[in-house]
Amino acid sequence: MKLYGYNLSLASFRVRIAFALKGIDREDAYLDLLKGDQFEPEFQKLNPQMVVPALITDEAQVIGQSMAILEYLDETHPEPPLLPGDAGGRARVRQLAQIAIADCHPLVVPRIRKYLTATLGHTEDELLAWIRHWMGLANDAIEAILGDGQAGKYAHGSQVTLADLCLIPQVAGSQRFKCDMSGTPNLMKLFETCMAEDAFMAAHAKNQPDFQAP
Amino acid sequence: MKLYGYNLSLASFRVRIAFALKGIDREDAYLDLLKGDQFEPEFQKLNPQMVVPALITDEAQVIGQSMAILEYLDETHPEPPLLPGDAGGRARVRQLAQIAIADCHPLVVPRIRKYLTATLGHTEDELLAWIRHWMGLANDAIEAILGDGQAGKYAHGSQVTLADLCLIPQVAGSQRFKCDMSGTPNLMKLFETCMAEDAFMAAHAKNQPDFQAP
Numbered sequence: 001m002k003l004y005g006y007n008l009s010l011a012s013f014r015v016r017i018a019f020a021l022k023g024i025d026r027e028d029a030y031l032d033l034l035k036g037d038q039f040e041p042e043f044q045k046l047n048p049q050m051v052v053p054a055l056i057t058d059e060a061q062v063i064g065q066s067m068a069i070l071e072y073l074d075e076t077h078p079e080p081p082l083l084p085g086d087a088g089g090r091a092r093v094r095q096l097a098q099i100a101i102a103d104c105h106p107l108v109v110p111r112i113r114k115y116l117t118a119t120l121g122h123t124e125d126e127l128l129a130w131i132r133h134w135m136g137l138a139n140d141a142i143e144a145i146l147g148d149g150q151a152g153k154y155a156h157g158s159q160v161t162l163a164d165l166c167l168i169p170q171v172a173g174s175q176r177f178k179c180d181m182s183g184t185p186n187l188m189k190l191f192e193t194c195m196a197e198d199a200f201m202a203a204h205a206k207n208q209p210d211f212q213a214p
Numbered sequence: 215m216k217l218y219g220y221n222l223s224l225a226s227f228r229v230r231i232a233f234a235l236k237g238i239d240r241e242d243a244y245l246d247l248l249k250g251d252q253f254e255p256e257f258q259k260l261n262p263q264m265v266v267p268a269l270i271t272d273e274a275q276v277i278g279q280s281m282a283i284l285e286y287l288d289e290t291h292p293e294p295p296l297l298p299g300d301a302g303g304r305a306r307v308r309q310l311a312q313i314a315i316a317d318c319h320p321l322v323v324p325r326i327r328k329y330l331t332a333t334l335g336h337t338e339d340e341l342l343a344w345i346r347h348w349m350g351l352a353n354d355a356i357e358a359i360l361g362d363g364q365a366g367k368y369a370h371g372s373q374v375t376l377a378d379l380c381l382i383p384q385v386a387g388s389q390r391f392k393c394d395m396s397g398t399p400n401l402m403k404l405f406e407t408c409m410a411e412d413a414f415m416a417a418h419a420k421n422q423p424d425f426q427a428p
Binding site: 048049050051057059061063064065067068069071072075076087088090091092094095097098099101102103104105106107112115120122126130133137138140141144145 | 262263264265271273275277278279281282283285286289290301302304305306308309311312313315316317318319320321326329334336340344347351352354355358359
């Protein structure tokens with residue numbers, strides 16, 4: 001399989017963790033989202049949405065959208081499973097994942113930041129306030145759910161699930177934009193637990209070949 | 215089961231279609247998002263994210279996030295199935311769903327519209343341009359994927375899938391904000407096909423008891 005990604009992309013980060021946990025080999029293709037590589041016609045032909053990650057499967061199918069890729073990897077490479085065995089547990093895991101994937105991350109990606117500054121003329125301070133506002137709201141909701149008694153060592157019990165694969169990049173993004181994390185101790189503890197593990201650390205932006213120190 | 219929703223909520227619309235297709239009974243609770251019912255402490259206790267839809271299952275579990283609810287309903291009420299039988303097909307369906315759910319809809323919900331106008335001081339015209347820009351980008355990507363040869367009567371072959379449940383509300387939202395749909399004939403044809411069916415029509419905003427004509 002071949003994965004189109006970008007070191008700082010939180011959505012790519014999620015998928016890289018899944019590859020590492022499941023021990024799946026892959027070829028990497030690196031797009032620099034800040035330079036606009038994703039808008040090259042060649043990539044647009046592969047993924048008309050012009051975003052990463054995009055996975056090319058062994059059957060030459062192109063899959064976009066990190067959640068679709070994660071579910072696909074879990075279905076085709078079931079060990080270790082990244083979803084609980086019960087429907088209620090799976091729903092809780094997917095809810096946690098989607099709070100980050102759907103209701104937070106799309107609000108802070110490069111294309112939004114560019115629209116807010118270049119098209120709408122906002123300052124860097126106004127942009128940062130926007131980012132911290134939406135990340136803070138999501139982090140608060142996640143924190144409350146992590147406190148419902150169903151978290152264990154990980155976001156859902158004692159096994160890594162898709163929730164962890166989405167929440168760890170959520171924290172990494174929050175840190176990049178210097179969000180105040182003092183009100184989300186459960187989430188920070190989960191971050192520290194996971195980042196002490198090889199699969200999460202190997203998938204972090206700073207450990208990708210295309211990473212450039214700021 | 216009990217569903218907290220709002221007639222104009224596109225995410226609630228997705229879930230209502232699933233209930234209708236599967237013939238599942240439910241109790242409804244209506245929140246007026248424009249009045250701020252979702253911020254009432256009683257509801258926050260149920261769903262700390264303070265958004266709809268939120269489903270209370272027969273086991274008294276609260277599930278937020280429409281995609282988590284849709285997958286839960288499909289797992290617990292398997293007929294008719296809303297995901298294809300092959301992993302590649304499921305990935306394509308989830309990709310289409312997530313383009314609407316993750317990368318478009320969260321950019322145009324009431325809380326974002328309020329931030330753009332009340333906090334950032336934008337005009338109604340600037341707000342509309344924002345909405346149409348992001349809905350247009352998503353609709354273009356969806357249109358390209360619908361043209362890949364794998365669509366049939368529906369977004370994926372000849373059976374309704376989660377993709378349809380997410381794309382039909384995407385079009386309904388596009389119409390509400392008067393987006394130009396002339397460049398997305400495949401998507402519009404899908405909309406007309408689905409809206410001719412009882413389950414989709416029954417789930418539309420205008421057929422909800424809490425709907426108020428503008």
